[in-house]
Amino acid sequence: MAERTARVPGGRRRLDPRLVLGLVLIAGSTIGVWALVAAADDTTRVLVAPSTISAGTRIEPGALRTEPVRLGALADGYLVPGDVPEGGLVVIRTVRAGELVPAASVAEADTARRATVVIPTRGALAREIRPGAIVDVWTASELERGVYEPPVVLISGAEVAAVLEDDAMVATGGPSVEVLIPRDKTAAMLEALAAGDVVDLVPADAAGAD
Numbered sequence: 001m002a003e004r005t006a007r008v009p010g011g012r013r014r015l016d017p018r019l020v021l022g023l024v025l026i027a028g029s030t031i032g033v034w035a036l037v038a039a040a041d042d043t044t045r046v047l048v049a050p051s052t053i054s055a056g057t058r059i060e061p062g063a064l065r066t067e068p069v070r071l072g073a074l075a076d077g078y079l080v081p082g083d084v085p086e087g088g089l090v091v092i093r094t095v096r097a098g099e100l101v102p103a104a105s106v107a108e109a110d111t112a113r114r115a116t117v118v119i120p121t122r123g124a125l126a127r128e129i130r131p132g133a134i135v136d137v138w139t140a141s142e143l144e145r146g147v148y149e150p151p152v153v154l155i156s157g158a159e160v161a162a163v164l165e166d167d168a169m170v171a172t173g174g175p176s177v178e179v180l181i182p183r184d185k186t187a188a189m190l191e192a193l194a195a196g197d198v199v200d201l202v203p204a205d206a207a208g209a210d
Contacts, residue, residue: 043068047079049095056115060088064101079103092116092161092180104131104162107180114180116161117189119199121174125163128203129177133160135201137179139192148198155185157204177201 047064061084071078079101089106093116119137129135137155140148162178179201181189192199 043070044075045081046071046075047081047083047101049097049099049101051097053091053095057091058088059084059091059106061086069100077103079106093178113183114159115183115186116178117181117186117193118164118176118178119189119193119201120176121201122198123174125175125177125201126203128205129160129163129201131160131162134158134204135160135179136204137181137189138200138202140198141192142196142198151198151200154188154192155181158201160201 045066045068048067050063050065053059064079064084066081083103089108091105092107092114093102093105095101095105135158136153137158138151139154140151142148159180160177161180163175164178165175
């Protein structure tokens with residue numbers, strides 16, 4: 001029977017190269033299996049609404065449950081544990097029960113002084129109008145069929161929360177835009193929409209340009 005070691009002058013034993021090779025192969029196999037398991041487990045722990053949370057509701061740390069999901073590159077678009085500060089956040093767009101909480105659906109607590117209104121548009125939007133953009137809301141009342149008053153700024157510094165492109169575009173000619181406006185302007189905004197006034201959103205920087 002062959003020995004795994006061989007004697008060398010001086011009484012020392014020399015390791016059999018086959019033994020070393022076997023150990024290397026075992027180590028490599030173990031590392032490969034570990035890497036494969038780690039690559040397969042690409043889940044991210046995200047925050048989920050335990051029940052429907054209406055716009056304007058303040059959420060505190062611990063108010064949401066945590067679940068592991070596979071989102072890949074989309075993970076950055078949702079809240080993860082630690083995203084809700086001690087002071088809490090305010091929901092600016094209703095989050096349904098069981099829904100992953102989108103990062104765009106919450107904001108700092110000072111937005112509690114603002115209301116969310118969806119404004120239909122008449123056509124294509126300026127490229128600057130996207131979530132987070134600041135816009136001025138211009139309105140013009142109809143005096144008679146096809147004749148309008150000069151447009152005026154109804155609300156300055158409204159924030160775009162979302163651009164809603166869906167089947168409603170067929171009827172309105174353009175996407176609807178969800179904007180955050182001061183609460184004391186809500187009645188005037190809803191009145192303009194109910195009256196059928198022409199409403200346009202102008203990027204704030206563009207409105208102030210020469």
